[in-house]
Amino acid sequence: MTARASRFWGRRRYAVIIVLLAGLAMWGCGPMRRTGPSDGAPRVDGARALERVEGLVGLGPRPAGSPGAKWTAEWIAAFCMECGGRPQISTWGEDTVTGRRTFRNVTVVIPGRRRQRVILGSHYDTKELPGVPGFIGANDSGSSTGLLLEIVRTVAAAERPPPWTLECVFFDGEECQHRYGPRDGLHGSRQHAGQIRVAGRRRDYRAMILLDMVGDRDLSLTLPADTDPALARLAFACADSLGTRDRIGWFRAGDILDDHVPFAELGLPVINLIDFEYGPGNAWWHTSEDTLDKLSADSLAAVGNLVLELIWRLPAR
Numbered sequence: 001m002t003a004r005a006s007r008f009w010g011r012r013r014y015a016v017i018i019v020l021l022a023g024l025a026m027w028g029c030g031p032m033r034r035t036g037p038s039d040g041a042p043r044v045d046g047a048r049a050l051e052r053v054e055g056l057v058g059l060g061p062r063p064a065g066s067p068g069a070k071w072t073a074e075w076i077a078a079f080c081m082e083c084g085g086r087p088q089i090s091t092w093g094e095d096t097v098t099g100r101r102t103f104r105n106v107t108v109v110i111p112g113r114r115r116q117r118v119i120l121g122s123h124y125d126t127k128e129l130p131g132v133p134g135f136i137g138a139n140d141s142g143s144s145t146g147l148l149l150e151i152v153r154t155v156a157a158a159e160r161p162p163p164w165t166l167e168c169v170f171f172d173g174e175e176c177q178h179r180y181g182p183r184d185g186l187h188g189s190r191q192h193a194g195q196i197r198v199a200g201r202r203r204d205y206r207a208m209i210l211l212d213m214v215g216d217r218d219l220s221l222t223l224p225a226d227t228d229p230a231l232a233r234l235a236f237a238c239a240d241s242l243g244t245r246d247r248i249g250w251f252r253a254g255d256i257l258d259d260h261v262p263f264a265e266l267g268l269p270v271i272n273l274i275d276f277e278y279g280p281g282n283a284w285w286h287t288s289e290d291t292l293d294k295l296s297a298d299s300l301a302a303v304g305n306l307v308l309e310l311i312w313r314l315p316a317r
C-alpha cells in the first residue's frame with residue numbers, strides 16, 4: 001500500500017467512524033453546521049474552497065482510468081460522506097480510442113424543498129499532456145471540483161434546505177485523449193445524461209449548471225453560445241446583485257464543447273460557468289502553467305456565490 005493509499009484509507013475510516021457516532025447521518029447535522037441567511041442563499045467561503053482545491057491537487061495527476069483518478073473519486077466520496085451525504089461512485093468500462101478504460105462518476109444528492117432536481121457538475125479528471133508529465137490541473141479541473149465540494153459542504157450545513165434538490169456530480173473522463181468524438185472525451189457526462197434518458201427521468205430535472213475553470217485570479221466567466229438564454233439572464237441579474245457583473249459575459253470566439261453538452265442534448269436548460277480566458281490568450285490552459293498560484297479564493301467565492309444565488313432564485317417552469 002502506498003503512502004497515498006494509506007492516507008486515504010485512514011481518512012475513510014475516520015469518515016465511517018463519524019457516521020457511526022452520528023448514528024443517523026442526516027443533512028444539516030454534524031460539527032460543520034452553520035446558519036445561513038434565513039431567506040437567501042448561503043454564501044461560500046472562498047478560503048475554504050481554495051483549501052479543497054489544494055487538497056485535491058495534492059493527490060496528484062488524475063487522468064481517467066489511472067490509479068490517481070480512482071483515489072480522487074474515493075477522496076471526493078469520503079469528503080461528501082463527512083458532510084453527511086451518501087455519495088455514490090458509479091463505475092463502468094468503455095472502449096476508448098486508446099483501449100478500454102474504467103471511469104467513475106461520483107454523485108451526491110442534497111434533498112431540497114422541491115423534489116425536482118438541479119444538476120451541479122464538475123469534471124475532476126486531468127488532461128494527459130505528453131509534454132507535461134505530472135500535469136495537476138489546478139484550474140482545470142481542480143478549481144471547479146474543489147469549489148463544488150465546498151458548495152456541498154456549505155449547502156449541507158445551511159439552516160434551510162435548498163429550493164431545488166441538488167444532484168452534485170463529479171464527472172470522470174471529460175478530457176479527450178486525441179480529439180473529441182463518440183469514444184473520446186465527455187465520458188462521464190454522456191454516461192450520466194444517458195442514464196437519465198434511459199430511465200425516462202428527464203422531467204425530474206429543472207436545469208444543469210456546469211463549473212469548469214473557475215479559479216483564475218483574473219476571473220472572467222465566458223458563457224458559451226449554447227447557454228440557455230433565461231439561465232444566462234438570471235446569472236447576469238444574480239451577478240449584478242452580488243456586485244460581480246463585470247466578471248461574467250459571453251464567449252465570442254466559437255463554441256465550447258464541455259460536459260454541459262450531453263445535458264443540452266437531453267433538452268435540459270444548461271449553463272456552463274467557465275472562464276476560457278486563463279492567462280494571456282488562454283495561454284495557461286492545458287500547460288505546465290496551470291498551477292495553484294494562478295488561482296484566488298476571491299474568484300472561487302465569486303463563482304460559488306453566483307451558483308448558489310442562481311439556484312435560490314431559479315423559478316419553476
Ligand SMILES: [Zn+2]
Pocket residue numbers: 127140175286
Ligand atoms: Zn481541460
